[in-house]
Amino acid sequence: MKVLQQVWVVAGQPCGKYLAAVMGTTLVSMEAHTGSDTFNKAWARFSSGVRAKLLAMNPFTIDRLLTPFKLSAPPPGSSLPVRSRRNQYMEAVPIMSRIPDIYWPPALVAIDTVAHCGNNDKGQYAFILTAANVFTG
Structure with missing residues (x-):
């Protein structure tokens, strides 16, 4: 065993x-x-x-x-939302929480990050940055 x-x-x-x-x-x-x-x-x-x-x-x-x-065994780690510090670019980059049904240009992408850190966010771990073209999926 x-x-x-x-x-x-x-x-x-x-x-x-x-x-x-x-x-x-x-x-x-x-x-x-x-x-x-x-x-x-x-x-x-x-x-x-x-x-x-x-x-x-x-x-x-x-x-x-x-x-x-x-x-x-301890439960498998869940992904944590990545919270970046407030900086000068936060106001410069528009953040869309909902994409209007009318405006779907081919260049519009939805970006998200996931931290694979197990049960806590201390130490070293991997990040994944996903970018999906909203028009093509």
């Missing part, structure tokens, strides 16, 4: 169907980093027998075994 939980976390916490599909490559990657002490005490329980059981595991069994662990 501990090794399965560690593999699930390393693989990005996918569902059992996807974890079963990437189980072999994830185990190979984890085996390549065994000396780095990255995988806690769970990796001390890893053996060739455990490896064979993990590779033969049914996706439904994976989901059933991981359900208690998933319920006790």
Whole structure:
């Protein structure tokens, strides 16, 4: 169970169907980093027998075994709205909260940012800037 939980976390916490599909490559990657002490005490329980059981595991069994662990794990991070500081350009750039139905020029774009920071916004994390052409979608 501990090794399965560690593999699930390393693989990005996918569902059992996807974890079963990437189980072999994830185990190979984890085996390549065994000396780095990255995988806690769970990796001390890893053996060739455990490896064979993990590779033969049914996706439904994976989901059933991981359900208690998933319920006790912290919830996945939600995206936070990005709040920029007030600066001199805020008044210069018009912000449209609603696009009129009549005015849809091909050059009109809707822009938004999303911060992928997990449960809090401290530390380093990734931002995504999305820009969608309103006319073409």
